[in-house]
Amino acid sequence: MSQAKHILCIVGTRPEGIKMAPLIKALKREPWARVTVLATAQHRDLLDQVLSLFDIRPDVDLDIMRPNQTLPELTARLITALDNKFAELAPDVVLAQGDTTTVMTAALVAFYRRIAFGHVEAGLRTHDLDNPFPEEMNRVVAGHLARWHFVPTERSRQNLLREGIADTAVHVTGNTVIDALLEVAASDWPLDIPLDPSKRLVLVTAHRRENFGEPFRAVCRAIRILVDRHEDIEVLYPVHPNPNVSATARELLGDHPRIRLCAPLDYAPFVEAQKRAYLILTDSGGVQEEAPALGKPVLVLRTETERPEAVDEGVVRLVGTDQARIVEEASRLLDDEEAYRAMARGVSPYGDGEASRRIVEVLRGEL
Template sequence: MPSRILSIFGTRPEAIKMAPLVKQLEASSGIESVVCVTGQHQQMLDQVLDLFEIKPHHNLALMTGNQTLNGLAARLIASLDEVLATVQPDRVLVHGDTTTASAAALAAFHRRIPIGHVEAGLRTGNLMQPWPEEMNRRVVDVMSDLMFAPTASSRANLEQETLHGKIIVTGNTVIDALNLTTARIDNDAALCAELDARLPFLDGALPVLLVTGHRRESFGEGFANICAALAELASTNTVQIVYPVHLNPNVRGPVRESLGHARNVHLIDPLDYLSFVRLMQRASIILTDSGGVQEEAPALGKPVLVMRDVTERPEAVAAGTVRLVGTQCDSIVSAVLGLIEDARQRDEFAHRVNPYGDGHASRRIVAALTGRAVEEFASGGSTGGASGAGHPHAADVARVRFAATVH
């Protein structure tokens, strides 16, 4: 009898990273796949579900205007408890570090349902950066009996904490999603032209600085500094800035007030994932505080400047595929101008090794869930610069130490 696996997610980043895994689960003869979305970010979530043709069995649509974390968590636990009672899964899968992930894991733990944590083991060591994500991922790992770590560094973090679950290094499923999406764009000239036509304001003569910024810990002074840096960069007339502005009013308000009339700054609504990947392909430099972009952009060979003081993705810093620049105006401006003025430095980013995956993370996770032997991912065999995110390579995998089984 197939094992019933319930995948629970609620934000757009979770959906992107869980989508290729859900497709693999659906294709497995040993698994009955059930999907529950919480709607933590309903509008942006729906775009991803449509792109990957995922039809949730349960959609809780819990998002409310100006929701608090405590209010959201309370609604999540109560609603998910009803879903768990109805579905009666053999295992729950959650992803990453969102409020949805921590609430879903706690609800499953209270019902003694085994938990698999996709993207386990990321750490900064500082509960306030990023907040509340650092706390969320730690508590999910404590409750999980299967931890799917994307890298060897993530495994090492988990081993240091002496947790009781089994750890499997899989690579990151975001590279699986990116591979699927870039292949779709690159193999369809009409689609590529259509995506480009959605941004007719781009000037082919100026490098594109793609900006994403939405972290809670940057609200207030941090965003004021970021906006000041972007305004100063725009005034140099050496770069055009494209900023898909997050829907959170704590982001949209300050950004539109500061940059709404700035020359060479294009503030646009959040893009669907397909359009965003195409924009990443066209970008010269990416300035971000997003975790996922730190993984995706290096796979496209793009220089990434991270507007944070610490990152839970130190592999990228060590590999030289991202650089931390903080949220101080001067440091952001200096880092961006340095890359604009130095083409050789930009080219170096394109040829560095992407440490986050080979596009087979979802297959490894499904193999583990069905009790088959797994070949673990080992960073070092794939390079950035291609439109895709790397291909299987003998150096990318190491024989697994165990085969996990579904309870």
């Protein structure tokens, strides 16, 4: 390599910040790489929290978020803003992670500008464009525009090969979220929420767009039933700021003495909450990856998942948003120690904490 290659790393939401942070730090240690971090701030406060934790300061901040933004409005603003910045910065490579609107538009603009695009956490599929929406479309589009596909598992690799992606472009690296998780989980972090240590903690995260409305109301009703039936549990629910989530959560759950609703937690306290939890209910993709590595059973509030490896391993179970099903499956884990132990095995099919190193090795060898 005659001169440093300019690597533009793009982050827009909190999960992207978490999963890109170990890779950004690894690339910055490489003498052949000149790294620029661009934040679209698709989610403003949530992204800022996690970048601060990993001591990453964006070089460029588009501050794209607007109240009540629609997907077409967000997409249009991102395409225009990213195109202007790509023209100004002239990177050799663009890297982005996952399946957000930020990632899809970054891949599209890189394609228009003929800049090589690397997709981190590539190859996840439900094969249903409505679930999750719009994430399945975002990652399919990004995947067909990428030069490098950094996939977390062999199953993800097979997904891409079936779509006609060249085998030589697909690299099984593991998931960078495990890199980040192991770094943060090695320390104990304060959790400044009054919790009863005599109660078993049930951690809840639920914010998926496709669950808005009656499906999410059913989830909230199920949580309330669980707490009423099990006097020895307490629920902690960091509530997403989207009003479709926060208004309903406070309406249906806000007055219960053993349900703690709080603002979204910074990443380190959230990892601490996962470590302390007995059971986790979530519709989050990242939690499906992290919690099994911490030995916590996960019930997924979705009917499909693009992360089937943990389901196959028996440490994650899909329960959807049916009220009775959620209550039944959660009660089984709360009441049956053998069933609980079968899921709480500390098995992670998503990596060993070395994914960032493997991605850097691929880029070093090809640039």
